Amino acid sequence: MAHDCSHPVIAEGVYPFDARGIAKRFRHAAIFGALSALQPGETMRFCNDHDPLPLLSQIHAHFGDGVKMAYVQREPGAIVIDFLVTA
Template identity: 50%
Template sequence: MLPTQSSVIDVREIAPRERHAFIFGRFDELLPGEALQLVNDHDPQPLRHQFEARSAGEFKWAYLQQGPDLWRVLISKSEPTAASQDSCCSGGACGG
């Protein structure tokens, strides 16, 4: 299923120290099924690793273009899984 909405973030226009925080902030605002498209001048693998550590199972990563001078990546917010919805910890009730 394709994302219902995609906004484009040209990472090249953001100060390097602000990029990841900005992208995560925009990702957190997405509804399930929506997406961000990143445009960058290099492969954003370090960002992907951060997404895997921070938001495992909550996103999909798809390359739309892979260099050599321009990369485009579609980062989609996944629908919540039944396991994450039914967990006693999903609302912080068990402190875990």
């Protein structure tokens, strides 16, 4: 069953972030700000309409091993990624 970001079922410490509703020119700044606001052990559940491969490289370059990434859903038009802050 596909994840529906418009109706998130989120566990404690997991915060939804739906990038589809943010103007493209502000998305990366908003994403980096949201990740920076998380405490170790918290997760941002990121929803997008495309696989953000350049963004993932930028996140890794900026946060290094301090942010772990795992795909929850990876289908055309429906990408959901969990970003876990570890440090």
